[in-house]
Amino acid sequence: MKLPFYALVIAIIHNSLLACGTTFGPVDQKPLAPLNGGGTGQNQSRPNIVFILTDDQDLHMNSLDYMPFVKKHLIDRGTFFKRHFATTALCCPSRVTLWTGKLVHNTNVTNVVAPYGGYSKFVSQGLNDDYLPIWLQESDYNTFYTGKFLNGHSTDSYDKPHARGWNGSDFLLDPFTYWYMNSTYQRYHDTPVSYEGQHSVDVLAKKALGLLDEAYEAGKPFFLGLAPVAPHANLYSPAFRHGNHSELEDIEFSPPVPADRHSTLFEGAKVPRTANFNPDKPSSTSWIRKLPKQNQETVDYNDHFYRQRLRALQGVDEIVDSVVRRLEALDILDNTYIIYTTDNGYHIGQHRMAPAKQCSFEEDINIPMIIRGPGVPEGSTSEIITTHADFAPTLLEIAGAPPREDFDGLAIPLTAYGLKEASETRHEHVTVEHWGFASNEGQVFDWYPRLHTNNTYKALRVISNTHNLHYQVWCSNEHELHDLATDPGQMVNLLHPDEQQAPATIAGAPLEKVVARLDALLFVLKSCKAATCVDPWKALHPKGNVASLADALSPRFDGFYEEKERKMRIQFERCEMGFLLDAEGPQFKEEEVAFRFDPKWHEWT
Incomplete structure (x- = not known):
């Protein structure tokens, strides 16, 4: 992966500081001595797993190109899965699929808020008693987690009941989840603690290394989940300051807030001007086809929003470096799988849309996914079809646990032989589904409100x-078909009556x-x-x-x-x-x- 000039500059700065033994950011970057004199009480016969899950990170707007440590430690040392998909482009449902191995129509956690989604729905569906960390514990793994878990996991619900399955946890809680400079975390069964004035990703960076040390000291193989909020939009409501919730329409959405040390990076960066960026001609169908072309003020705002996302991701990039270096210092890096992905993708300006997700376009569902670990080909790219429903089967297979017959996904091969075989035999389809509203996380206008309510659909990718191909049926029974071989930007809906040149x-x-x-x-x-x-x-x-x-x-x-x-x-x-x-x-x-x-x-x- 070729790095742009901006990313090369960041890489040079980072590496120069490290070479000088300088501390960069909130985490000690100086060489680390192994704990306990280099000893490890771990059972080295089974590998550890570190799972890094960002929030709303794009692939098609090139965010990975601005993350030099992800490239150095993961892309260059692992396999990049080019065709990895979220089956629901919304965070809470997508994460539940990830933790259960089941598509959303089988979890019935379809939204971010009650009554159709959120932590309370996860619990009422019985999933708090039957999901990945519990299965890993049953396979004699210790499990640890810090960061965002599920929407609605909040200061007034985190213990109603506690999230099961974790030996150690430090959860980022609503309503402060997306308030970058006023986060609240809740460790183990302790009372939630506010970190007002500290950057949420930096707070998580320290907690991540602390939990990693605890996992190492415990002596068992471990799973460690790290879920920073970046590059999600910043959310604020006056009610949040008192720990209260707000209706979505009352919340102020704004661009992500980077740490001060990253706040002036990438001044010239803009949303890639692809064919589907703010096009002259409308596309898709339903509410999307009715959107007007954005004016220059809106385009400029969207470019700023894009730069803020790249800046917020720099803290995540530093976490990747810190975790890899700590694993190396503990002499367990070679026996650890590191998985990097996100809950869903993101669009900014494509198809004239405001910053958000929740659609079935490639920008929203085709997302970053990289795996590094024992036997995983280095510096490799795979084009096999993988989805979030495949993670639970994959992680159980890594742990040596027996397969479950109720998974909707399939374990991802992690060796050169397995990847080659999968390239010839693995399925070619992706199931995509969504219920409820489509949000606008940017500016609100009369022609582009905060929410579009008719965004329920079933969709399919065949590659x-x-x-x-991309095929979709909306709840209004409108149909959509794109041939990405000739129309990679999905600009021509071959089934729309206004398209006069359908082949x-x-x-x-x-x-x-x-x-x-x-x-x-x-x-x-x-x-x-x-x-x-x-x-x-x-x-x-x-x-x-x-x-x-x-x-x-x-x-x-x-x-x-x-x-x-x-x-x-x-x-x-x-x-x-x-x-x-x-x-x-x-x-x-x-x-x-x-x-x-x-x-x-x-x-x-």
């Missing part, structure tokens, strides 16, 4: 040597035929469970002779899909703010396949 074919197949296959695939995925989420084609073709869209496009299946179109079609009954089954329309049920389809088609399946 292979023959197809690169008759996509990748050699008639457009209508491709849409019918995609609709069938998404029909299965929108309510899939467990193995069906990994291999949905087998639900449609039980004999197992269809494993890809290309297979399904064979002419011998035309009659089968014509019959399917009459009997099963994605059709929302209405738009809802959360997952309500009676609003979701017809549901695919594997046990009813033979009943739903005329048996004569089974000779083809």
Whole structure:
């Protein structure tokens, strides 16, 4: 990965300071002596896991290019997963998928606030008793965590009940989660502590090293989760100062706040001027297609917002360096997997949108993911499809725990051989879903309010040597299709009536035929469970002779899909703010396949 000039300057500054033995930032960067004279009580037969989870970090606006320590320690020493996706582009639902290995329609944590989401919903769904840290503890791992856990995990709910599964924790709590200079953390079962006047990421940096030392001293293999709030927008309400919550419409959103030492970096940086940045022509459908072109004042504001994100990420970059150096000093770096990712992506100006997430465009769902560790190829890039639902199976496999049959994801291969095999055999689809509102985290205008409420949809990505497609059905039953092979910015909705130049074919197949296959695939995925989420084609073709869209496009299946179109079609009954089954329309049920389809088609399946 080529670094831009700004990042090279930062790297030179950082490395020069380190070479001089200078302290940079809040964490001691001087060479560290191993604890206890270099001894380690760990069982070295099983690896440790450090999981770094940022908040709203983009891939498509090149944020990684401005993080030299991430490049040095992780990208250059590990594998960058180019096609990693969040299956829901909203933090709380996405994080629950990460910790459970289940898609959001199977967790029913669909939003950031009650009644459809947040910590209280996580608890009421029984997930506080059945998720990753508990499973790791059952495999004799110690588990530690600091930073943002879930939205709604707050100063008045953190002990109702405590988050289970952690041997050590220091949680960042609402309503102070996104207030960079007035954070509140809560350690173990202690009373929450305010860090007003200190930068939230810097506070976490110290806590991260403290928990790492505790994990090392405990002598067992460990999982350590680090979840800084950067580069999420800064959120403030007068009610926050008294520890009270506010309605979303009453909260002031503003650009992230970097630490003072980073506040003047990247003065010339701007949101990449891609084809879909503030385009002359509207795109997509529903509320997005109605957005007007942004004026220069708004564009300038968005560029400032972008620079503040890059600046806020510098503290995260320093955490990566500090953690790697501490692991090295403790002589456990070579036996530790380090995973770096984010909960969802982000857009600023693409498709004329204000800063936010919650859409199914690439900017929002295709996100950074890097893994370094024992046996992981160094300086490598993989293009296999991975998602957040794959993390829980992967981490349990690392821990030597038995696989669970209810996972909606598939373990990520971590060796050169496994990655090569996966490149030939792994599935090509990504399930994407969202319920409720789309937010605006930038400036509020009459034409662009704080919230758009009709943002419920089911979507699908199919990426292979023959197809690169995005298909979506909105709760309004509007449809969307993009061919990213010819339209990487997703500017042309091939199914919108205003598009006069929709091609008759996509990748050699008639457009209508491709849409019918995609609709069938998404029909299965929108309510899939467990193995069906990994291999949905087998639900449609039980004999197992269809494993890809290309297979399904064979002419011998035309009659089968014509019959399917009459009997099963994605059709929302209405738009809802959360997952309500009676609003979701017809549901695919594997046990009813033979009943739903005329048996004569089974000779083809």
